[in-house]
Amino acid sequence: MSEKWTTANIPGQQGRVAVVTGANTGLGFETAKALAERGASVVIAVRNVEKGKQAAARMTGDVSVQELDLTSLDSVRTAAAALRSRYDRIDLLINNAGVMYNPKQTTRDGFEMQFGTNHLGHFALTGLLLDRMLPVPGSRVVTVSSTGHRIRAAIHFDDLHWQHSYSRAGAYGQSKLANLMFTYELQRRLAEHGTTVAVAAHPGLSSTELVRNSPAALRLPLTALAPLITQTPAMGALPTLRAATDPTAVGGQYYGPGGRFEIKGHPRLVTSSPDSHEVAVQQRLWTVSESLTGVTFPVGAGLQS
Numbered sequence: 001m002s003e004k005w006t007t008a009n010i011p012g013q014q015g016r017v018a019v020v021t022g023a024n025t026g027l028g029f030e031t032a033k034a035l036a037e038r039g040a041s042v043v044i045a046v047r048n049v050e051k052g053k054q055a056a057a058r059m060t061g062d063v064s065v066q067e068l069d070l071t072s073l074d075s076v077r078t079a080a081a082a083l084r085s086r087y088d089r090i091d092l093l094i095n096n097a098g099v100m101y102n103p104k105q106t107t108r109d110g111f112e113m114q115f116g117t118n119h120l121g122h123f124a125l126t127g128l129l130l131d132r133m134l135p136v137p138g139s140r141v142v143t144v145s146s147t148g149h150r151i152r153a154a155i156h157f158d159d160l161h162w163q164h165s166y167s168r169a170g171a172y173g174q175s176k177l178a179n180l181m182f183t184y185e186l187q188r189r190l191a192e193h194g195t196t197v198a199v200a201a202h203p204g205l206s207s208t209e210l211v212r213n214s215p216a217a218l219r220l221p222l223t224a225l226a227p228l229i230t231q232t233p234a235m236g237a238l239p240t241l242r243a244a245t246d247p248t249a250v251g252g253q254y255y256g257p258g259g260r261f262e263i264k265g266h267p268r269l270v271t272s273s274p275d276s277h278e279v280a281v282q283q284r285l286w287t288v289s290e291s292l293t294g295v296t297f298p299v300g301a302g303l304q305s
Helices: 026-037 049-057 075-086 112-134 168-190 209-213 216-229 238-246 279-293
Strands: 017-021 043-048 063-067 092-095 140-144 199-200 255-258 267-269
Touching: 017 026, 026 043, 026 209, 026 238, 043 075, 049 063, 063 199, 063 279, 075 112, 075 199, 092 112, 092 238, 112 140, 112 168, 112 279, 140 168, 140 238, 168 199, 168 279, 199 238, 238 255, 238 267
Parallel strands: 017 043, 017 092, 043 063, 092 140, 140 199, 199 255
Antiparallel strands: 255 267
8 A cells, every 4th residue: 555645546536425524624624625626525514504614615526514513412313314314325424523632521411522522423423324324335434533542541331421530631532442442343233234334543643623622731732842743634634534535445444644653644554552452342332322322223233253
């Protein structure tokens, strides 16, 4: 595989429908923009419709806006119903939106904000749209994780919503670990269908608004060192775009920047933590996620591996 993969490597996307969450800014914007430029019909699913329309106006191609607030399961269901009514097929679902290092907050459904937004909201959206993808050869669910899945990261089944204590980094790590575990378990369940696959990606350290809630002790050094240690949102979107469009990508793979420590660089295959591959934990997380969201998937239980 090329070590200098860029948007020039994206095959033509004519006739394909792509839904990208959180695409009014940052990584999601660059992802949606690149797919639209290559011919896809792109839906940017965003909380603020007006900002979404402004973002769509800056893109070239067929781009529409769908209201989606991942902090509300009612909004997720409404958005999924609207997308299902508009499209008979969905080729790409890119679970990109996310929050990071929030002060302690909960979603409208009472979930810890980072776990609820980054994992449970996307889990529900994927489950509600999956039957529009299963009949489509080459369709993909791409979920954006982070190197943060290695930092103070575990699935705290005894306190998923951090009600007894709260760590911004720990809660973020849990949500990003959940993103990977969801991808791997989803791929296991999809394998027997032979059409849709699940792939993960991470952007390295990209200069986006996502770090605005970081503690000052972390945010200030990042700001000062940004030119040296971060990459642009356009570069940070490349692992997601490769996971979504590279003809050689297969289910269960994980893409990230190819530079040192996976901080920056052109996208390549990377590995995730040993914890992320714990099958029993993946399956327990899946069961809990179904219970919390009330969403069940049109695919059976995965085989043990």
